[in-house]
Amino acid sequence: MLNELLAAWISRQRWFGGKGRPIDELSIDSDVELTPGLRHLIVAVWQEGSRDRYQVLLGERTTLPERLTHALIGTLGDVYLYDAVHDGERTSWLLDGMAHDEDRSGLRMRHVPGVDVDTSQRSLVLGAEQSNTSLVYGDAYICKLFRRLIPGINPELEIVTALAARDAPHIAQPYGWIETDLDGTDTTLAFMQEFLATANDGWGLALTSVRDLYASLPEVTAAEAGGDFAAESERLGAATARVHQELARAFPTEVIEIHELKRMAEGFRRRLGRAVVEVPDLRPHVGTIEHAFHQVELLTNEVPVQRVHGDYHLGQVMRTPTDWVVLDFEGEPGQPLSERRALSSPLRDVAGMLRSFDYAARHLLADRSQAGPSLEPRAQEWADRNRAAFLDGYAEGGGVITRADAALLRAFELSKAVYEVVYEARNRPLWMSIPLAAFRPRTDLGPA
Numbered sequence: 001m002l003n004e005l006l007a008a009w010i011s012r013q014r015w016f017g018g019k020g021r022p023i024d025e026l027s028i029d030s031d032v033e034l035t036p037g038l039r040h041l042i043v044a045v046w047q048e049g050s051r052d053r054y055q056v057l058l059g060e061r062t063t064l065p066e067r068l069t070h071a072l073i074g075t076l077g078d079v080y081l082y083d084a085v086h087d088g089e090r091t092s093w094l095l096d097g098m099a100h101d102e103d104r105s106g107l108r109m110r111h112v113p114g115v116d117v118d119t120s121q122r123s124l125v126l127g128a129e130q131s132n133t134s135l136v137y138g139d140a141y142i143c144k145l146f147r148r149l150i151p152g153i154n155p156e157l158e159i160v161t162a163l164a165a166r167d168a169p170h171i172a173q174p175y176g177w178i179e180t181d182l183d184g185t186d187t188t189l190a191f192m193q194e195f196l197a198t199a200n201d202g203w204g205l206a207l208t209s210v211r212d213l214y215a216s217l218p219e220v221t222a223a224e225a226g227g228d229f230a231a232e233s234e235r236l237g238a239a240t241a242r243v244h245q246e247l248a249r250a251f252p253t254e255v256i257e258i259h260e261l262k263r264m265a266e267g268f269r270r271r272l273g274r275a276v277v278e279v280p281d282l283r284p285h286v287g288t289i290e291h292a293f294h295q296v297e298l299l300t301n302e303v304p305v306q307r308v309h310g311d312y313h314l315g316q317v318m319r320t321p322t323d324w325v326v327l328d329f330e331g332e333p334g335q336p337l338s339e340r341r342a343l344s345s346p347l348r349d350v351a352g353m354l355r356s357f358d359y360a361a362r363h364l365l366a367d368r369s370q371a372g373p374s375l376e377p378r379a380q381e382w383a384d385r386n387r388a389a390f391l392d393g394y395a396e397g398g399g400v401i402t403r404a405d406a407a408l409l410r411a412f413e414l415s416k417a418v419y420e421v422v423y424e425a426r427n428r429p430l431w432m433s434i435p436l437a438a439f440r441p442r443t444d445l446g447p448a
């Protein structure tokens with residue numbers, strides 16, 4: 001039976017969120033034929049009383065070419081069923097569908113008004129498949145299929161189309177999307193953007209700079225090293241400020257009044273409380289972290305809030321030959337949609353990027369313990385230099401960070417580090433030492 005084949009297959013997929021727990025039941029909530037040999041399924045997976053829904057593109061062929069054998073789900077009679085995201089001949093139909101605003105039994109494919117979609121492009125699945133599956137069409141488009149479905153408009157689609165409508169810089173142009181009704185709510189199934197074929201991601205670029213510094217003999221300072229990254233960090237700061245300004249113009253803004261700051265600090269504390277239960281390694285640092293959160297209650301100014309990126313780090317920005325581009329405005333993975341769309345201080349993103357500089361500097365130390373102690377001061381120097389350059393760029397780009405904001409920035413940084421400790425404990429325990437280092441007392445580089 002198809003349900004059983006899907007249950008066995010889905011539990012092995014990288015993007016399946018319920019790994020390690022048995023699947024009690026899998027049912028097919030929606031089954032739409034897009035074109036002969038290509039079906040769009042929404043499947044409900046029940047595990048320990050809770051249900052998650054996933055989308056699957058199901059291909060059907062009576063002979064399976066060698067190139068698709070790795071995507072086989074199973075056979076029913078003489079029909080091979082397979083994960084059709086890997087079948088460029090079939091996925092071209094999605095491109096056509098968006099280009100021509102096709103509707104199929106409640107699935108709506110749309111292109112952004114005014115853009116031309118080149119339907120001759122063939123897709124490949126992007127190597128780094130994680131919680132979603134991205135199809136790269138030629139070198140023109142990247143179409144992200146959201147695997148686990150959450151009712152509602154995806155924040156990335158919402159934000160990028162709003163910014164593109166304002167001709168905002170530093171974003172990848174949106175081209176199209178696919179949506180359906182889930183529980184009576186318009187829900188994004190896929191989002192297609194310009195593929196930045198000649199760009200490099202910020203994480204890779206920053207690591208190249210860090211490696212260059214560590215390899216430089218005789219020892220040089222981060223400023224003297226050939227691969228110094230500070231000018232890029234500064235440009236990235238300015239780009240970030242611009243994106244924040246555009247977000248503030250495109251979406252509503254508010255302020256958190258002084259009397260509401262206590263509630264904000266409580267929010268920080270709640271997250272910390274949950275994290276400490278999950279990762280006891282945080283326990284020795286609770287005093288330091290709570291002290292930082294308490295400073296937020298003592299602020300004497302209201303805090304402006306707006307739409308923000310929400311999960312900002314070096315892996316979310318790409319450097320084209322001329323510009324920094326910000327990707328993945330989806331907020332923190334795993335959070336409910338309401339939380340991911342909530343207004344927040346832009347300092348939250350600033351803090352996220354500051355943390356990322358720390359990560360870039362330290363990750364080689366975490367991976368290779370033998371290289372640890374002697375490189376530590378150089379890691380600190382690289383992080384300090386690039387954090388400062390980013391803040392300078394942010395201010396030059398019109399981003400406002402006052403002296404009074406230092407306390408809030410510190411609270412966001414430590415809160416992000418808490419989130420990272422949990423993320424690493426779950427995904428990359430070897431890397432846990434990186435965010436844990438953020439809680440050591442030090443004279444930090446705050447804003448001027």
Ligand SMILES: Nc1ncnc2c1ncn2[C@@H]1O[C@H](COP(=O)(O)OP(=O)(O)O)[C@@H](O)[C@H]1O
Pocket residue numbers: 126128130131132134142172193194195196197199201315316327328
């Ligand atoms: N528009 C794009 N152009 C080129 N590469 C991209 C683009 N969008 C994403 N990527 C690549 O895909 C990777 C993952 O993208 P991302 O949107 O962050 O996915 P995820 O939500 O799975 O983290 C990025 O680090 C980048 O290398």
Ligand SMILES: O=P(O)(O)O[C@H]1O[C@H](CO)[C@@H](O[C@H]2O[C@H](CO)[C@@H](O)[C@H](O)[C@H]2O)[C@H](O)[C@H]1O
Pocket residue numbers: 130203311313314315316328332333352355356357359360420423
């Ligand atoms: O998958 P996403 O990109 O949405 O974000 C998640 O994974 C990130 C790891 O890839 C994680 O980021 C952390 O590691 C980065 C280096 O790999 C580092 O640059 C970030 O500063 C650090 O937070 C992110 O937190 C998580 O949400």
